[in-house]
Amino acid sequence: AQTVTQSQPEMSVQEAETVTLSCTYDTSESDYYLFWYKQPPSRQMILVIRQEAYKQQNATENRFSVNFQKAAKSFSLKISDSQLGDAAMYFCAYRIFQGAQKLVFGQGTRLTINP
């Protein structure tokens, strides 16, 4: 069974600095997708960034980038120039390429931004 592990229940960072959130996963599949979702206090689940496993290039979305290490089954999220609005729960998620399209989520990391 696929599992996703986020080993950091909480993280904090000073505004304008960089923070990295960790995620590891376990799968026997070769084709899959990985995601980072943000859940602010409003509870809305917002997609931050997506990575296809077959792509070697790490995904980037503005201040958000990932470090995808397929062999190590690691998928970390780097937030640069942290802003107060980045404060939220962050969830790493996995989905296989074909078959059941369910998302498998990690337990989440609560990110606090210190002004």
Add this chain to the structure above:
Amino acid sequence: DSGVTQTPKHLITATGQRVTLRCSPRSGDLSVYWYQQSLDQGLQFLIQYYNGEERAKGNILERFSAQQFPDLHSELNLSSLELGDSALYFCASNPDPRNTEAFFGQGTRLTVV
């Protein structure tokens, strides 16, 4: 705003009762997913429907059931409620299961007392 609408936003009910949670997917989306977010279990996939038919099942209790109607809205029915069913229930949708991105509603907060 994701375009996925869930009602009600909050629900408080007693143990043993039955409730229905409603989800209206984004216009044109055929696939609907239900997830449960609880403090002890985290975010868990419950069930998926595609164009009215059940597509995949996750950790959904026998006391829970769901359906997707011809107008594509979906309902999640929770019966014989227990304290442990208190959670945030999310609906998500996308046009087709092959789409990588699923758009989430704001969830229904269920409190069982």
